[in-house]
Amino acid sequence: MSPVASPLRAGGEEGADRMGFQAAERYLERAVMLDSEVAAFHELRGMNLLRLGRVMDARDSLERALELDRSRSAARSSLAWTFYASGNSQEAITRLRELDDQLRDRSDEDPERVYAQSQITRIVQHEEKVAWTDRFERRELRNG
Numbered sequence: 334m335s336p337v338a339s340p341l342r343a344g345g346e347e348g349a350d351r352m353g354f355q356a357a358e359r360y361l362e363r364a365v366m367l368d369s370e371v372a373a374f375h376e377l378r379g380m381n382l383l384r385l386g387r388v389m390d391a392r393d394s395l396e397r398a399l400e401l402d403r404s405r406s407a408a409r410s411s412l413a414w415t416f417y418a419s420g421n422s423q424e425a426i427t428r429l430r431e432l433d434d435q436l437r438d439r440s441d442e443d444p445e446r447v448y449a450q451s452q453i454t455r456i457v458q459h460e461e462k463v464a465w466t467d468r469f470e471r472r473e474l475r476n477g
Contacts, residue, residue: 354381354384354385355385357381358378358381358382358385361374361377361378361381362378364378365378365394370401371401372398372399372401372402372405372408373398373405374398375394375395375397375398375401375408376394376395376398376405376407376408376411378394379391379392379393379394379395379397379398379408379411379412379415380395380407380408380411382394383411383414383415383418388415388418388419389415391411391415392412392415395408395411395412395415396412399412404435406432406435406436406445409428409431409432409435410428410429410432410445410448410449410452412428413425413426413428413429413432413452416428417456422456422459422460425456426453426456426457429449429452429453429456430449430453432445432449433446433449433450433453436449
């Protein structure tokens, strides 16, 4: 990693906390330009782009992070959320299950495994919800 890239990564993380996601994007974009072979830069940038609602840009950045380092759990879970945000819940569930499988050698209490499993449950439960609607077309309203 270049000597300039590390402070830019820190600036990008700090930017997300203190200056907003747009400011963080400027830091992270610069970090990626200076050293495009650092998976963590792509991972952080993808997560930030997702927060900005730039789903396809986020997906590209997260996929690049995983090309560089397949073990990046945050990139894998964030990539799953890009599919969910695009309306593809089944692909999101599949990606989270793959992450859980990748982490199977860890304990059941491992935070990354717990996160993946809980998000699978969350998405499944959301998919099971039924939306009831009423167009209020009745002309005569009465109780009973």
